Amino acid sequence: MSYVIGVDLGTSAVKVLLMNKQGEIKQEVSKSYPLIQEKSGYSEQDPDQWVEKTVEALHELVSQFNEPVSTIEGLSFSGQMHGLVLLNENQEVIRPAILWNDTRTTRQCQAIYDTIGEDQLLAITKNPALEGFTLPKLLWVKEHEPDHYNQASTFLLPKDYVRFRLAGMIHSEYSDAAGTLMLDVAHKEWSQTICEAFEIDAALCPPLVESSERVGTLTHEIADKTGLSAATSVFAGGADNACGAIGTGILSEGKTFCSIGTSGVVLSYEHTGDLDFAGKVHYFNHGKTDAYYTMGVTLGAGYSLNWFKEVFAEHKSFEDLMQGIGDVPIGAKGLLFTPYLAGERTPHADAAIRASFIGIDSSHQLTDFVRAVVEGITFSLNESLEIFRANGKSIDRIITSGGGAKNETWLQIQADIFNATIVRLSSEQGPGVGAAMLAAYGCEWYPSLEACADVFTHEKEEIEPIPEHVERYQQLYQLYQDIYAQTKDLNHRLADFRQ
Known part of the structure; x- marks a missing residue:
């Protein structure tokens, strides 16, 4: 062997x-x-x-x-x-x-x-x-x-x-x-x-x-x-996102994946380097020779959930923290979260913006806040998808990896907010697997990265969006998008107090 x-x-x-x-x-x-x-x-x-x-x-x-x-x-x-x-x-x-x-x-x-x-x-x-x-x-x-x-x-x-x-x-x-x-x-x-x-x-x-x-x-x-x-x-080897794309089989036109790690990434394959997204999303060389990818980034994706756990539920495991969020209704009982703990990248290139909870009242419990954090992270990633779609890309199937692929409720939330079929792979080790695939291809085990991906990547399940959830989330998403504009000035004025 x-x-x-x-x-x-x-x-x-x-x-x-x-x-x-x-x-x-x-x-x-x-x-x-x-x-x-x-x-x-x-x-x-x-x-x-x-x-x-x-x-x-x-x-x-x-x-x-x-x-x-x-x-x-x-x-x-x-x-x-x-x-x-x-x-x-x-x-x-x-x-x-x-x-x-x-x-x-x-x-x-x-x-x-x-x-x-x-x-x-x-x-x-x-x-x-x-x-x-x-x-x-x-x-x-x-x-x-x-x-x-x-x-x-x-x-x-x-x-x-x-x-x-x-x-x-x-x-x-x-x-x-x-x-x-x-x-x-x-x-x-x-x-x-x-x-x-x-x-x-x-x-x-x-x-x-x-x-x-x-x-x-x-x-x-x-x-x-x-x-x-x-x-x-x-x-x-390659950049983590390029290797994540290789490790999840994003090696041909029309393929898209979402990775929720410390930061969150929505990435889509491009076969040419001459498209113009006007800088709204990132545009990088792929780990596959003479290929490219476009990418939107949420700086504080999994980082937001980890921060919340460490500050408010230090003694809980992530499994315990996420338990019960499926029982919380869409919108977390009127609570919204923006994941701008470290500033934001897509679509707001703003290092001074900071996170917000909007709509807190005395009825909210820990699980409501967790649901709001998960929804806020997913809304932020959806902003990148909307840019891709506005530029003519058809995205109806998204491969998911990272922390967001490990919880059934979060997978459904992704399907509903993205309004797309979410595909979970049998292995959630995207970047590491991508690095190993580059070594396997380099060792001439396979004639191409695509042939390697046919062996190394396997779909485990698909999660379909629920139409009534999609409609409800589209209403909530409009409110989420308003938060940045209405908190930007406040956060910039607060910057001096953060030193």
């Missing part, structure tokens, strides 16, 4: 999956690491902890593996997008990584528009200037930490740094590079126009490869620490 490993570098933990040629997950190990949040809006991590925990997870996986390690043929990666890792000329980390959910760079985003203009930025990068992206972070370091910036020899994205430490070679690949605001997405090259406009040495940008490209093998040091063979092939 032959095996591959998918390494999924998330925001809170790294997860490693061992999969065989039948697409079965044979082993799974997860190791967590902390966030560094020194100020409001700051979110950082120590890149060397990613490496340490990845090596620990691989060692634990191998220690439980009862076959020759030579049968583990390849390893690839999925990773959190947009994070900035700066290396000096000795390839050492200069400062903690600034993460995707860091919002300190509002002024740098405005400077990007002032310097290059929104139209030219969208023409090159296909995406607006948002705080989460990598270029604003680089400009922030350049302005506020010039000593660190001047030491920098290259920048890497999070999973690319882990891969470098495991295999010894520095690269990025197109699906992650597309989230930097420095890639010419359609032409698949670092943009000289962007680099010159912001006086960034193009040598800072790492060489680009395809997601399924073999970039080397494990170093002898890593092989010794993990127990893996030094001959294990290492493949470039």
Whole structure:
């Protein structure tokens, strides 16, 4: 039997999956690491902890593996997008990584528009200037930490740094590079126009490869620490959302998926890089060669539910917290929630907006609040779907993954709010499975990613929308959409009090 490993570098933990040629997950190990949040809006991590925990997870996986390690043929990666890792000329980390959910760079985003203009930025990068992206972070370091910036020899994205430490070679690949605001997405090259406009040495940008490209093998040091063979092939991998798309079979026109993790994503396959969504949704290179995807993001999806649990129901499990929400009527007895705990991305590119509960009265119980949080997260994701549909896409079937795919009531809520058939897969490990599939394809187990997906992905069940629920939710959705406009000014005026 032959095996591959998918390494999924998330925001809170790294997860490693061992999969065989039948697409079965044979082993799974997860190791967590902390966030560094020194100020409001700051979110950082120590890149060397990613490496340490990845090596620990691989060692634990191998220690439980009862076959020759030579049968583990390849390893690839999925990773959190947009994070900035700066290396000096000795390839050492200069400062903690600034993460995707860091919002300190509002002024740098405005400077990007002032310097290059929104139209030219969208023409090159296909995406607006948002705080989460990598270029604003680089400009922030350049302005506020010039000593660190001047030491920098290259920048890497999070999973690319882990891969470098495991295999010894520095690269990025197109699906992650597309989230930097420095890639010419359609032409698949670092943009000289962007680099010159912001006086960034193009040598800072790492060489680009395809997601399924073999970039080397494990170093002898890593092989010794993990127990893996030094001959294990290492493949470039992809951004978490690109790998999530691969892992759920979003590899052809008309396919869409919704992933509810820390952030929430609605993603749809595109076969061309020349469509124009006017920056309303993200437009990135896929992990599949010469393919693309459009994507809307809710920053505080599962994060909102986790926050609510930790603050108001710390001693409950998530299963207990969700129990009974099916008995709460649509609209949570007149209670609405907006999931803007960390600002918002789609459709409101607003780092200052914050979450709200609207309509609280003394009759509301804990379960009503949980139902409102779940509905609010789903309404926010629906705003991305509405943008896709307004641009002519027909979306009547959506594959779901992540935390939102684990609760029957939430699945029905998705079907009703999205007004689409929700498809649940037998495996909910989208990004990690996608990384493993890139390794399997790279090892030439299958002639294409699509052929690999036929083996690795299996539909478990379908949930149909209930017409009367759809109608009720469409009424409630109109009220939900009003909340942003009516709280925006208040939240911006409150910003000074959050420092």
